Amino acid sequence: MNPAAAAQVGDPVAAIDTPALVIDLDAMERNLSAMAAFARERGLRLRPHAKMHKSAAIAKLQIAAGAVGVCVQKLGEAQALADAGITDLYISNEIVAESKLTHLAALAGRVKLAVAVDSVLGIERLAAALKAAGSSADVFVEIDVGQGRCGVAPAAAGALAHQVVAHGLRFAGLQAYHGRAQHLRGADARAAAIRHAAMLVRAAQASITSAGMRCPLVTGAGSGSFAFEAASGVYDELQCGSYLFMDRDYADNEATPNAPAFEYALFVKSLVMSRGASHAVVDAGHKAHAVDSGLPRVWQRALVFANGGDEHGILTPRVAGGALPGLGETVWLVPGHCDPTVNLHDHYIAVRGGLAQGTVEAVWTIDARGRLR
Amino acid sequence: MNPAAAAQVGDPVAAIDTPALVIDLDAMERNLSAMAAFARERGLRLRPHAKMHKSAAIAKLQIAAGAVGVCVQKLGEAQALADAGITDLYISNEIVAESKLTHLAALAGRVKLAVAVDSVLGIERLAAALKAAGSSADVFVEIDVGQGRCGVAPAAAGALAHQVVAHGLRFAGLQAYHGRAQHLRGADARAAAIRHAAMLVRAAQASITSAGMRCPLVTGAGSGSFAFEAASGVYDELQCGSYLFMDRDYADNEATPNAPAFEYALFVKSLVMSRGASHAVVDAGHKAHAVDSGLPRVWQRALVFANGGDEHGILTPRVAGGALPGLGETVWLVPGHCDPTVNLHDHYIAVRGGLAQGTVEAVWTIDARGRLR
Numbered sequence: 001m002n003p004a005a006a007a008q009v010g011d012p013v014a015a016i017d018t019p020a021l022v023i024d025l026d027a028m029e030r031n032l033s034a035m036a037a038f039a040r041e042r043g044l045r046l047r048p049h050a051k052m053h054k055s056a057a058i059a060k061l062q063i064a065a066g067a068v069g070v071c072v073q074k075l076g077e078a079q080a081l082a083d084a085g086i087t088d089l090y091i092s093n094e095i096v097a098e099s100k101l102t103h104l105a106a107l108a109g110r111v112k113l114a115v116a117v118d119s120v121l122g123i124e125r126l127a128a129a130l131k132a133a134g135s136s137a138d139v140f141v142e143i144d145v146g147q148g149r150c151g152v153a154p155a156a157a158g159a160l161a162h163q164v165v166a167h168g169l170r171f172a173g174l175q176a177y178h179g180r181a182q183h184l185r186g187a188d189a190r191a192a193a194i195r196h197a198a199m200l201v202r203a204a205q206a207s208i209t210s211a212g213m214r215c216p217l218v219t220g221a222g223s224g225s226f227a228f229e230a231a232s233g234v235y236d237e238l239q240c241g242s243y244l245f246m247d248r249d250y251a252d253n254e255a256t257p258n259a260p261a262f263e264y265a266l267f268v269k270s271l272v273m274s275r276g277a278s279h280a281v282v283d284a285g286h287k288a289h290a291v292d293s294g295l296p297r298v299w300q301r302a303l304v305f306a307n308g309g310d311e312h313g314i315l316t317p318r319v320a321g322g323a324l325p326g327l328g329e330t331v332w333l334v335p336g337h338c339d340p341t342v343n344l345h346d347h348y349i350a351v352r353g354g355l356a357q358g359t360v361e362a363v364w365t366i367d368a369r370g371r372l373r
Numbered sequence: 374m375n376p377a378a379a380a381q382v383g384d385p386v387a388a389i390d391t392p393a394l395v396i397d398l399d400a401m402e403r404n405l406s407a408m409a410a411f412a413r414e415r416g417l418r419l420r421p422h423a424k425m426h427k428s429a430a431i432a433k434l435q436i437a438a439g440a441v442g443v444c445v446q447k448l449g450e451a452q453a454l455a456d457a458g459i460t461d462l463y464i465s466n467e468i469v470a471e472s473k474l475t476h477l478a479a480l481a482g483r484v485k486l487a488v489a490v491d492s493v494l495g496i497e498r499l500a501a502a503l504k505a506a507g508s509s510a511d512v513f514v515e516i517d518v519g520q521g522r523c524g525v526a527p528a529a530a531g532a533l534a535h536q537v538v539a540h541g542l543r544f545a546g547l548q549a550y551h552g553r554a555q556h557l558r559g560a561d562a563r564a565a566a567i568r569h570a571a572m573l574v575r576a577a578q579a580s581i582t583s584a585g586m587r588c589p590l591v592t593g594a595g596s597g598s599f600a601f602e603a604a605s606g607v608y609d610e611l612q613c614g615s616y617l618f619m620d621r622d623y624a625d626n627e628a629t630p631n632a633p634a635f636e637y638a639l640f641v642k643s644l645v646m647s648r649g650a651s652h653a654v655v656d657a658g659h660k661a662h663a664v665d666s667g668l669p670r671v672w673q674r675a676l677v678f679a680n681g682g683d684e685h686g687i688l689t690p691r692v693a694g695g696a697l698p699g700l701g702e703t704v705w706l707v708p709g710h711c712d713p714t715v716n717l718h719d720h721y722i723a724v725r726g727g728l729a730q731g732t733v734e735a736v737w738t739i740d741a742r743g744r745l746r
Contacts, residue, residue, distance in 0.1 A: 002375070003449055003744050017472060017746050051683065073684045076376055093684065094646045096701050099390060118647050121700050149681050150647040150654050179682060273467045274491055274523040281523050287716050288745050292659045292680070307665070308522050309552060310424065310712050311446045311466065311745075327494050328469050339683050343660050343717070346743050369743075370719050371376050372661050372684075373390050 002365075005347040006269075011360045013351055018271040018330070019284035021345040025352050025361055027265035028244060034260035035243050036065040042230050047071050047090060047219065049241030052339045054368035055348065056084030058244070063088075069112070071239050075100050076371030082111045084367045090114040092175055092219070092239065094142065094150055096122045098129070100373070105133035114138035116175040118151050120163050127167035138172035139164045140219065143204045145197035146178045157204035158211030165213065173217030174208075176201045177239060182224030183293075187254045194228035201234045223250055227259035247338040249293040267299060267355065268333040268341070270313065272325050278316065280324045282331050285311040289333060290340030299332035299355075301325070343369055375738075378720040379642075384733045386724055391644040391703070392657035394718040398725045398734055400638035401617060407633035408616050409438040415603050420444050420463060420592065422614030425712045427741035428721065429457030431617070436461075442485070444612050448473050449744030455484045457740045463487040465548055465592070465612065467515065467523055469495045471502070473746070478506035487511035489548045491524050493536050500540035511545035512537045513592065516577045518570035519551045530577035531584030538586065546590030547581075549574045550612060555597030556666075560627045567601035574607045596623055600632035620711040622666040640672060640728065641706040641714070643686065645698050651689065653697045655704050658684040662706060663713030672705035672728075674698070716742055 006020035016022065039046035048062045050070040059070045059081060069088025072078045078089045093116055095104060107113055108130060115137055117123050123139070130136060141160045144151035152160055157174065164171040181193035201218055208215045219237035221229035226243075229235040242250050245266035255261060270284035280303075287310045289296050295305050302318040303325070315331065317324060325331055332355055335341040346369055350362040379393035389395065412419035421435045423443040432443045432454060442461025445451045451462045466489055468477060480486055481503060488510055490496050496512070503509060514533045517524035525533055530547065537544040554566035574591055581588045592610040594602035599616075602608040615623050618639035628634060643657035653676075660683045662669050668678050675691040676698070688704065690697060698704055705728055708714040719742055723735040 003453075003746065006746060015472075018470065019745055080376075096646050097391065097644055099388075119700055144649075148649075148652070149685055149687060271470055273469050276517075276521075279521070284745075286663070286665045287713055290659070292664050292683075310665075310716075312522055314522060327492055340660055343683075344743070344745070370717070372392055372657075372717070373376070373379060 002346045005349065005363045007349045007360045007363065009360055009363060013355060013358045016269050016349055016360065018269050019288040020269045020349050021342065021347070022267045022269050022355070023348050023350040024265045024267065024355060025350050026354065027263040031244050031246070031262045031265055032061060032065055034262065035240060036067070038230070038260055039238055040066055044230055044235070045237040047237050047239055048244065049239050050081060050368070051077060052241030052342065053244060054342055054366050055364050056081050056086050056367050057362070057364040059086050072368070074371055074373060075104055075107070076373045077368040078113065079103070079107060080368040080371050082107060086111070088112045092116055092177065094118050094122055096125060098125055101125050101129035104137070105129040105135050108135035108137045109133060114140060114172055116140045116142040117160065117164065118142045120160070123163050123167050123169065127169055130169070136170065139169045140172050140175040142175040143200060145176045145200045145220070146193055147180055149179070151175070154200045154203035155207050158207035158213070161208050161213055162211045171213065171216070173215050173219060174201060174204055176218055176220040177222065178220065178225065179222065182222040183249065183253070185253055187256050190225045190256065191228050194225050194232060198232035198234045224253055227256045242338050245338045247293070248297045248334050248336045264299070264334050266335060266338050268296065268335060270331050270333055272327055272329045272331060275324070275327045280315040281308060282313040282315060283311065284313050284333060285309050287311060288344060289335040290337050290344065292340060293337035296333035296335050299334050301331065303331070305333065342366060345369065375719045378722065378736045380722045380733045380736065382733055382736060386728060386731045389642050389722055389733065391642050392661040393642045393722050394715065394720070395640045395642050395728070396721050396723040397638045397640065397728060398723050399727065400636040404617050404619070404635045404638055405434060405438055407635065408613060409440070411603070411633055412611055413439055417603055417608070418610040420610050420612055421617065422612050423454060423741070424450060425614030425715065426617060427715055427739050428737050429454050429459050429740050430735070430737040432459050445741070447744055447746060448477055449746045450741040451486065452476070452480060453741040453744050455480060459484070461485045465489055465550065467491055467495055469498060471498055474498050474502035477510070478502040478508050481508035481510040482506055487513060487545055489513045489515040490533065490537065491515045493533070496536050496540050496542065500542055503542070509543065512542045513545050513548040515548040516573060518549045518573045518593070519566055520553055522552070524548070527573045527576035528580050531580035531586070534581050534586055535584045544586065546588050546592060547574060547577055549591055549593040550595065551593065551598065552595065555595040556622065556626070558626055560629050563598045563629065564601050567598050567605060571605035571607045597626055600629045615711050618711045620666070621670045621707050621709045637672070637707050639708060639711050641669065641708060643704050643706055645700055645702045645704060648697070648700045653688045654681060655686045655688060656684065657686050657706060658682050660684060661717060662708040663710050663717065665713060666710035669706035669708050672707055674704065676704070678706065715739060718742065
């Protein structure tokens with residue numbers, strides 16, 4: 001029982017019910033083109049992360065602009081996007097539950113599928129499931145390049161790649177994503193983190209060579225650091241996701257030299273539902289935008305957003321005595337973090353012609369919303 | 374396109390796919406009974422907040438145990454629960470958008486509906502919508518009793534109640550909820566906050582009396598403070614929601630004297646998908662549990678949960694050298710905050726007989742999941 005969308009195609013922006021997740025299509029398309037051009041000019045593959053947008057309609061736009069396919073983090077996301085017509089999917093994450101691997105093997109029978117591994121047990125179970133289904137998948141060995149989460153040490157990459165092949169699977173290369181590096185504020189700090197990551201990738205490649213194998217591809221990078229991975233000489237494929245929409249957190253980073261600048265393209269439209277003498281209350285709380293990376297920024301108004309709980313946001317003037325919006329007025333919010341914000345909504349309301357005077361051009365289902373397994 | 378549920382009725386707990394939102398039914402029913410008895414013994418009405426559980430199946434259990442109906446925060450929640458058979462609903466929040474009020478007035482034609490107001494504009498628009506639909510609703514005037522969010526000052530309650538009646542609407546009483554008080558850790562601090570709130574309620578009642586009216590009912594209170602509202606002598610109806618499931622944040626409060634103690638009844642089942650030498654990674658990140666009130670607690674294991682991002686959690690031993698779970702092992706998490714965690718899931722997996730050896734007794738749709746408008 002999905003909720004009805006907040007607007008219909010052709011509606012003016014003013015008619016969009018609140019709170020609603022709204023895309024500024026003009027800004028999104030500029031972001032889309034800028035990243036596609038960046039990868040193309042450097043001869044790099046682009047495989048954007050669809051864990052961020054969770055939408056087949058958007059994945060198709062990215063693929064039409066040159067992306068080789070998309071990444072996801074969960075089998076359920078891959079299933080939802082495959083059901084909606086995406087045919088080249090990489091689950092850039094480990095799956096070890098046998099029940100899930102049975103479904104993964106079935107999915108591998110109908111799309112081009114890849115998956116990451118970081119354990120022998122994971123390889124054994126994956127191989128058994130694929131064999132039982134008679135299907136095949138590309139297998140990436142994940143190495144830990146500074147994230148401190150999944151992945152083996154670089155020196156262990158060769159042995160694990162050997163296990164992949166020994167189990168009759170295709171070794172496709174290295175998964176080498178450094179999530180923490182994305183959010184280091186200083187450009188120099190991000191550059192240093194990715195220099196270190198690239199050194200670890202080279203160590204993993206040496207380990208693979210020592211095992212008598214070659215490494216076909218290195219995939220990784222995110223919206224906060226991709227220019228450094230691109231310049232490293234070791235990454236072949238970029239997995240950036242957030243560049244398409246941006247968010248308050250990424251925009252708070254110091255700009256990266258020689259990288260395209262991306263614009264805010266994702267907003268939560270909210271409405272003032274209560275007015276005090278010194279504050280206004282909007283109808284969007286943290287059930288409408290994720291707060292894991294901090295609170296939203298108020299778009300183009302000198303207002304500060306304070307957490308008002310699950311269903312409310314509290315606005316005060318940025319400077320004492322500043323103007324407050326009136327009861328019923330629209331306030332646009334830039335989410336702190338786009339990925340988990342998208343996951344709170346069932347539809348994108350895609351607007352052409354800007355937030356002030358635009359028109360709803362499309363309503364896109366967020367196909368993989370809630371696909372957390 | 375809702376995801377499939379993580380289990381089916383009759384499955385053993387071990388077969389529940391991860392991550393999944395799991396109710397310990399035995400614990401939930403003890404919580405349900407304890408709160409129902411508390412209200413009944415004091416002659417207070419109980420109208421639990423369904424913004425927390427968003428489920429008609431659970432609302433029906435609460436009503437069967439004596440609740441007069443349920444509260445919600447959003448029109449969309451009210452619509453979803455009405456569609457699933459709940460017939461007495463109070464939107465304890467302001468609605469000022471005319472398009473929403475049209476739908477509210479239609480809903481008021483098919484269920485017993487109440488709503489809060491805190492502005493003359495809101496009253497005017499509500500009256501116009503109800504008149505156009507030929508339906509009626511109970512109207513509560515919200516006063517700010519310390520939350521600093523919606524609601525008028527107590528001294529303004531009489532004038533606003535007069536406006537309600539002047540517009541041909543039924544004045545049902547005062548909405549007087551103090552959200553901030555719920556999360557003050559010390560019991561004395563919560564007691565003091567509610568003493569102050571009760572004083573403000575009395576001031577609002579005096580303002581209503583001065584306006585030549587009477588106040589039929591005072592409604593408010595939450596799971597962190599309800600014993601104080603109950604003892605205040607001014608509250609007639611309790612709106613607690615979280616007592617049913619509890620969460621890490623509420624459990625971190627110092628216990629309230631003379632109030633029932635509630636048990637954890639809501640869990641996220643997760644699985645270890647990667648193992649490092651000194652940490653384990655589970656497949657539940659902040660797309661599976663809300664982090665607005667902090668991170669989850671690991672249930673009955675000496676492990677600390679660190680944020681691993683949208684899809685991962687990182688576990689380390691609470692004491693150096695402590696045991697880590699192995700690859701593929703189940704780890705149960707107690708969410709930091711139950712309300713927004715529930716909103717991330719499409720189903721409850723309700724287990725009878727405990728988390729270790731139990732069986733899935735019910736799979737309940739989270740009817741109002743995502744109903745944020």
